[in-house]
Amino acid sequence: MDEDARFYRELPKVELHAHLNGSVSFVTMEKLIKRKPHLNIEHSMTAIGKGQRRTLDECFEVFKVIHKLVDTEEDILMVATDVIREFAADGVKYLELRSTPREEKDTRLTKQSYVETAIKAIQQCKSEGLDIDVRFLVAIDRRNGTEVAMETVKLAEEFMLSSGGLVVGIDLSGDPTVGHGKYLLPALEKAKNCGLKLSLHLSEVPSQLEESDLLLNLPPDRIGHGTFLHPEMGGSQHLVDKVVKNNIPLELCLTSNVKGQTVPSYSQHHFRYWYQLGHPSVICTDDKGVFCTDLSQEYQLAASTFDLGHEAVWKLSQQAIDCIFAEEALKEQLKQKWNELQPQVLNLPVQQV
Numbered sequence: 411m412d413e414d415a416r417f418y419r420e421l422p423k424v425e426l427h428a429h430l431n432g433s434v435s436f437v438t439m440e441k442l443i444k445r446k447p448h449l450n451i452e453h454s455m456t457a458i459g460k461g462q463r464r465t466l467d468e469c470f471e472v473f474k475v476i477h478k479l480v481d482t483e484e485d486i487l488m489v490a491t492d493v494i495r496e497f498a499a500d501g502v503k504y505l506e507l508r509s510t511p512r513e514e515k516d517t518r519l520t521k522q523s524y525v526e527t528a529i530k531a532i533q534q535c536k537s538e539g540l541d542i543d544v545r546f547l548v549a550i551d552r553r554n555g556t557e558v559a560m561e562t563v564k565l566a567e568e569f570m571l572s573s574g575g576l577v578v579g580i581d582l583s584g585d586p587t588v589g590h591g592k593y594l595l596p597a598l599e600k601a602k603n604c605g606l607k608l609s610l611h612l613s614e615v616p617s618q619l620e621e622s623d624l625l626l627n628l629p630p631d632r633i634g635h636g637t638f639l640h641p642e643m644g645g646s647q648h649l650v651d652k653v654v655k656n657n658i659p660l661e662l663c664l665t666s667n668v669k670g671q672t673v674p675s676y677s678q679h680h681f682r683y684w685y686q687l688g689h690p691s692v693i694c695t696d697d698k699g700v701f702c703t704d705l706s707q708e709y710q711l712a713a714s715t716f717d718l719g720h721e722a723v724w725k726l727s728q729q730a731i732d733c734i735f736a737e738e739a740l741k742e743q744l745k746q747k748w749n750e751l752q753p754q755v756l757n758l759p760v761q762q763v
């Protein structure tokens with residue numbers, strides 16, 4: 411590993427936007443494929459390699475394939491523990507994992523046991539002594555409409571109360587070209603009222619101005635992507651003003667957006683716009699398995715594309731702590747961890763006493 415890559419690996423990081431089934435690595439995928447040879451799934455069907463791009467539709471097809479491979483409690487436990495260990499090995503000190511509870515009649519998987527198993531994986535990793543704190547967001551798939559969204563919020567509320575603080579919020583995701591946020595608003599309002607935090611995929615594709623405007627009134631606690639919010643991308647100053655006024659952090663995923671072709675190139679990524687505004691922007695992976703990346707690589711990409719030095723990168727990773735959904739005490743612990751690691755990672759001269 412060269413010096414620069416080592417810096418990004420050693421940089422303590424916060425990952426706030428990671429879909430569980432999109433984060434499955436090559437190694438774990440091999441294990442899943444071996445478990446289910448009758449499905450005839452090849453690795454090329456579950457990941458988008460270097461230099462490759464796909465349409466958004468093709469990307470969502472990938473998730474269907476992965477869901478076939480991950481359909482038992484045993485699979486979920488393996489996938490979740492592997493994903494957490496991999497993030498920890500990549501220098502991630504705090505992780506928020508999100509996933510859509512699924513029912514699979516054939517394997518007797520229920521939405522309840524789905525979430526229970528994800529929580530079990532988080533607890534198991536904690537007991538292994540990994541240097542990472544993990545929290546969970548229950549995801550609403552936008553295509554499933556009002557009723558399922560409401561049930562999902564109920565489930566999330568139950569787990570928020572019974573998981574010892576591990577379930578902290580709701581994610582709204584799924585194919586952005588399907589469904590409309592207005593049907594989900596009552597469920598999202600209910601979630602907010604019962605103390606769940608909200609991270610919403612907003613304006614991931616063009617022509618969602620009306621929906622974004624509506625959902626920004628909640629307001630959400632964080633925004634996923636927000637690619638088409640600003641005027642230069644067909645959004646509007648009005649939307650930007652709402653985001654800025656409410657100080658809503660953005661979760662930005664460079665490789666995901668370029669490989670999914672919602673952004674034409676790294677240098678045209680909206681990170682530039684929000685970073686120049688000084689608005690809280692957190693670098694994230696989205697789907698590290700599908701897009702063949704990791705968080706260190708995403709930080710390195712942002713730095714090389716937007717000409718950020720090590721100190722600016724450090725600040726970026728440190729500021730992400732303020733955007734986490736976990737309790738204040740953990741925020742303080744993380745800030746302290748960053749302070750302790752800073753001299754060594756930034757290679758600062760040792761202070762003379």
Ligand SMILES: CC(C)=CCNc1ncnc2c1ncn2[C@@H]1O[C@H](COP(=O)(O)O)[C@@H](O)[C@H]1O
Nearest residue numbers: 429430431432466469470473509510583584670
């Ligand atoms: C297609 C593409 C460019 C992907 C990145 N952008 C995304 N936008 C919206 N929802 C997503 C995205 N990536 C993953 N998801 C959601 O996460 C799910 C996979 O993780 P899980 O089963 O919830 O554990 C997908 O089925 C989808 O509902």
Ligand SMILES: [Zn+2]
Nearest residue numbers: 429583634696
């Ligand atoms: Zn996402």
